Amino acid sequence: MSITVYVPCDSSAISLGAGRVAKAIGQEAAKRGIEINLVRNGSRGMYWLEPLVEVATAKGRVAYGPVQPGDVSGLFDAGFTDGGAHALGLGLTEEIDYFKKQQRLTFARIGKTDPASLTDYIENDGYSGLKNALAMSQEQIVQAVTDSGLRGRGGAAFPTGIKWKTVLNTASLQKYIICNADEGDSGTFSDRMVMEGDPFVLIEGMTIAGLAVDATQGYIYLRVEYPHALEVLNAAIASAYKEGYLGDNIQGSGLTFNLEVRLGAGAYVCGEETSLMESLEGKRGLVRFKPPLPAISGLFGQPTVVNNVISLASVPVILDKGGDYYRDFGMGRSRGTLPVQLAGNIKRPGLVELGFGLTLRELLYDFGGGSASGRPIKAVQVGGPLGAYLPESQFDTPLDYEAFAANWTVLGHGGIVVFDDTVNMAKMARYSMEFCKIESCGKCTPCRIGSTRGVEVMDDIINGRNLDKNIPLLRDLCDTLLNGSLCALGGMTPYPVLSALNHFPEDFGVNA
Amino acid sequence: MTESGSTQTTVQEIIAALKDKPGALLPILHGVQDALGYIPEGSVPDIATALSLSRAEVHGVISFYHYFRDTPPGKQTIHLCRAESCQAMGGRQLEEHVKAKLGIDFHETTADGKFSLEPVYCLGNCACSPAMQIGKEIYGRVTADSFDATIANTEASA
Structure with a gap:
């Protein structure tokens, strides 16, 4: 049996040396005459363990981390290619508590599969949602999204199905789907992880959106600060065109959806949807008055769906497993899952996808392990630079849009930045x-x-x-x-x- | 061909390739900056003419976006994150160190032309704060020492 080794190509993992580790593993394997299949996967989102190296074994994937190039020869000595014991050994990846306790729907494949491989995507439930959508009427697709209770994950939490319905019911010769990938909030990186770790799920979600509302052109408005995501997305879009998942005759249906990535240029305000559309039109990113709503008069004055990366990337699982399946996660009017990002001064930073309802305290201490510095946590900022700071007395707030709003706080895009008691x-x-x-x-x-x-x-x-x-x-x-x-x-x-x-x-x- | 002549040819080629896209201005400006490192003032009239815009409109767009620059950058541009997550992990102290080490402030270039320093507001590397980017390379958990070592490496390989 051939040996498969996984080293993430996620840019945060690379920022900690994953690229050098992958190279060292390749060289060491060649030196020892061991044939390995080196896969560059997405990140599992356990960033204190990155670079996290995994090996496929009969029992499942075994993890080692954090691995530096200097550890590689020792890993081979320990027989890590068979899951051998080593000081950096973490056991089965999916048994690691932080990972095991999650409910991964949108992030189901991220870290498991090769983001560059359309085959890998399809073998792991990819494009099942599109297949179902192609057999449904437009109203049925919109209804499934409405039934799921999905609300805009960019932060505004507007019901996605209602937005789609407005665009569907607005007659026009040309409509657009825009993916807002201008993830500018400090403490957030879930969009980046999706685009780098599972680009096809975003492409599939946008394609379904296009079919649902009669939009034949999509744009991903990507921030220029994400050069790795740009490369991965462009390669994935090219594969999707080649295999008939984008273009003029999607999977023989006769339906059209074209997709292009456009780069922003370092303006935070372009994450605001009307400013984003001005930018896409080639102008300064000045905010527009509303109304008219973008769903009525958006890009180039045409009806436009503008959704965040996570919203669109959640659509395939909804169409695959049904609106009810997704809606059964969560609490109150916050349905489904939220990919939370733990960042700043925290011992175990990373991505935690769970149904709404967990408290901030559980996230900060059970998952996050408290502050990285070991000092008391003084405040956390939730929801990006426009989100409120929460003191310890509010840590029992459950992750739920309404519970946060009742506190005059903002859940937003689910980014949590932790500060210890040295902050002023x-x-x-x-x-x-x-x-x-x-x-x-x-x-x-x-x-x-x-x-x-x-x-x-x-x-x-x-x-x-x-x-x-x-x-x-x-x-x-x-x-x-x-x-x-x-x-x-x-x-x-x-x-x-x-x-x-x-x-x-x-x-x-x-x-x- | 003179230098300005070849610059103009490059700009014309980029314009020709991209001008028919809907909303072509940002793609063209990115194309020019990717090729030349900045958007020369002399390219503004050509871009304006091709897109039937006024020069003022093109200038307005260039100056609106932080990423676009109208002066040549140093050999390497360092984007240092100033956002909250990086601040929570000592970003402000790192910022002081970087400025002192390079002897420049944000939006400046070292006298030897090797490094430009730009602030950035989030690189999406918040799980590994503080973060910076040099060219397309991203670095996490940056310390004063690791910054110095990275700079030394970059200089050596430049």
């Missing part, structure tokens, strides 16, 4: 204003001017100047941003700022 929350509040200032598109005054004034006020507060006047001024400014901004950039910058002030007033020089 006034400085983080200043950073939030600074970030808004740098990234503001400039169209509306509250965001453009308010963020600049916000940095100035925060500088005064940090320097202890006129706190009696400046704290109310900061609150007043946040009120203007919150209620007067055109989009979420200005409208939500007050979340991190005010949550920092309200929960950690001592860092602002104010007595609690």
Whole structure:
């Protein structure tokens, strides 16, 4: 039996040396005359163990990690190609607690398969959703997505099925599907993992969306900061065209769906859907007024579905196993699973996909193992740079859109950034204003001017100047941003700022 | 051919290949920056003419996006992440070290032309913070020492 060894090609794994490890394994195998099949898989999402090397054995895949090039010769000495014992040995990959406790639907294949291989994709349930969709009416596809309870995973949590239905019911000669892959939130990387680790699932999801609403052209708007994802997506799109999964006659159905990746250029605001469409049209990424909704008048004035990577990548499993299957995960009105990303100062950072409902505390301690520094966790920011900071007293909040909203916090795209007790929350509040200032598109005054004034006020507060006047001024400014901004950039910058002030007033020089 | 002549030819080829795409401006600007490292001011009129835009509109787009630059970069561009996750793992201290080591601030290029330093707001490597990118290579759990070693390696292989 040939030996198959897996070394991730995920860019975070590469950032820790996976590329060098793969090379060292290839060289060592050649030197020893051992024939191996080296597969570059996606990451399992257990980043404290990366580079994570796996070997296929009769009992299942066995993991070793974190492996550095210097460990490779020792691994061969220990007979790792047969799953031999070694100090870096972790046992069966799928028995590792962190992985075993997850409910992987959207991420079912990631880390298991070769992302470059369409054959591997199809052999692991890939394109089963499309096959079903091709036998359904457009209304039935939209109904399945509606029944699943899927809500926009980009952060806004708008019901995906309703968006699709609006586009389906808006007559037009040309409609578009846009995948928002401008994953700019700090602490998030699930979109990147999908695009690098299972690109076909995104292509399949977009194809199904296209069939469902009569859109023949799709664009993936990808951030320029993801060069590895660009390569993987372009290669996968080329394979899909070659095998008749994209193009003018999808699997002999006579139906058309074309797909192209377009690159952003480092503007955070282009993650906002109307700004994204301006950018795709070749303009400055200025936010548009709504209405009209993109579903009625979007890209080039045509009806357009704009969905996040995770939303679209969740569609194939819904069409494969049914809306009910997906809906049975989760709690309340938050149905299905959420791929949570644990980041920042955390001992076991990574990707945890689970049905909604787990508490933040369970994620931070049971999965994450507490802070990386070993110091107490002081605050966590959930939902990216526009998400609120949560103090320890809110760690029992369950992961559920409504439970977070009730706390004046944001679940967003599921990114959790952990800070230990060395953080100064006034400085983080200043950073939030600074970030808004740098990234503001400039169209509306509250965001453009308010963020600049916000940095100035925060500088005064940090320097202890006129706190009696400046704290109310900061609150007043946040009120203007919150209620007067055109989009979420200005409208939500007050979340991190005010949550920092309200929960950690001592860092602002104010007595609690 | 003169240098500016060959630059213009490159730009013309890129325009010809991409101008018929819907929303062609960003693809063209990416093409030019990929080929030349920046978008020369002299290319703006050609791009504007090809797309029936005003020069002001093209300039407006170039200056709106942080990634596009209108001056030549150093041999290597270092993108250092400033976002929250990296800050939670000592990113601010790393930022000070990097600036001191290179002797430049963000948006500047070292006097010897070897390195440009740009801030970036998230590389999606938040599970391995702090992070940076040099060219297309991404680095995780960067420390002051590992930064120095990476720079030395990059210089040696340049």
